Amino acid sequence: MAEITELWRECVRWMIECGILDAKHRVAEADAEIGEFATILRDGVLLCLLCNRLCENCIDIKDLQQRPQMAQ
Secondary structure: OHHHHHHHHHHHHHHHHOOOOOOOOHHHOOOOOHHHHHHHHOOOHHHHHHHHHHOOOOOOHHHOOOOOOOOO
Protein backbone atom coordinates (compact mmCIF):
# COMPACT_ATOMS: atom_id res chain seq x y z
CA MET A 1 0.00 0.00 0.00
CA ALA A 2 2.91 2.36 0.67
CA GLU A 3 3.93 2.03 -2.98
CA ILE A 4 0.54 3.28 -4.19
CA THR A 5 0.74 6.24 -1.83
CA GLU A 6 4.14 7.16 -3.21
CA LEU A 7 2.95 6.96 -6.83
CA TRP A 8 0.07 9.41 -6.49
CA ARG A 9 2.23 11.80 -4.48
CA GLU A 10 4.83 11.58 -7.24
CA CYS A 11 2.11 12.55 -9.74
CA VAL A 12 1.20 15.55 -7.58
CA ARG A 13 4.86 16.65 -7.47
CA TRP A 14 5.16 16.23 -11.23
CA MET A 15 2.03 18.30 -11.87
CA ILE A 16 3.45 21.02 -9.62
CA GLU A 17 6.75 20.94 -11.52
CA CYS A 18 4.82 21.19 -14.81
CA GLY A 19 3.00 24.25 -13.48
CA ILE A 20 -0.42 22.61 -13.53
CA LEU A 21 -0.91 22.55 -9.76
CA ASP A 22 0.05 25.21 -7.25
CA ALA A 23 2.59 24.00 -4.69
CA LYS A 24 0.24 25.29 -1.97
CA HIS A 25 -2.70 23.21 -3.21
CA ARG A 26 -4.33 21.00 -0.59
CA VAL A 27 -3.26 17.78 -2.36
CA ALA A 28 0.40 18.78 -1.97
CA GLU A 29 0.12 18.76 1.83
CA ALA A 30 1.58 15.84 3.78
CA ASP A 31 -1.80 14.79 5.20
CA ALA A 32 -3.64 14.86 1.85
CA GLU A 33 -5.36 11.68 0.71
CA ILE A 34 -5.58 9.99 -2.66
CA GLY A 35 -9.33 10.67 -2.82
CA GLU A 36 -8.64 14.41 -2.78
CA PHE A 37 -6.28 13.99 -5.72
CA ALA A 38 -8.86 11.91 -7.59
CA THR A 39 -11.48 14.61 -7.00
CA ILE A 40 -9.42 17.37 -8.62
CA LEU A 41 -8.72 15.16 -11.64
CA ARG A 42 -12.28 13.91 -12.09
CA ASP A 43 -13.64 16.62 -14.41
CA GLY A 44 -10.59 16.42 -16.71
CA VAL A 45 -9.66 20.13 -16.73
CA LEU A 46 -6.27 19.62 -15.09
CA LEU A 47 -5.55 16.66 -17.35
CA CYS A 48 -6.33 18.74 -20.45
CA LEU A 49 -4.07 21.52 -19.17
CA LEU A 50 -1.34 18.96 -18.59
CA CYS A 51 -1.74 17.62 -22.13
CA ASN A 52 -1.38 21.15 -23.47
CA ARG A 53 1.72 21.68 -21.35
CA LEU A 54 3.29 18.50 -22.74
CA CYS A 55 2.16 19.03 -26.34
CA GLU A 56 1.52 22.72 -26.95
CA ASN A 57 -1.86 23.55 -28.52
CA CYS A 58 -2.96 19.93 -28.77
CA ILE A 59 -6.23 20.95 -27.10
CA ASP A 60 -7.99 24.22 -27.84
CA ILE A 61 -8.27 25.87 -24.42
CA LYS A 62 -11.43 27.65 -25.58
CA ASP A 63 -13.12 24.25 -25.62
CA LEU A 64 -12.43 23.72 -21.92
CA GLN A 65 -14.77 24.64 -19.13
CA GLN A 66 -12.27 26.64 -17.06
CA ARG A 67 -14.20 26.23 -13.84
CA PRO A 68 -13.83 22.68 -12.56
CA GLN A 69 -17.22 21.13 -11.88
CA MET A 70 -16.42 19.01 -8.81
CA ALA A 71 -17.96 15.98 -10.50
CA GLN A 72 -19.03 13.19 -8.16
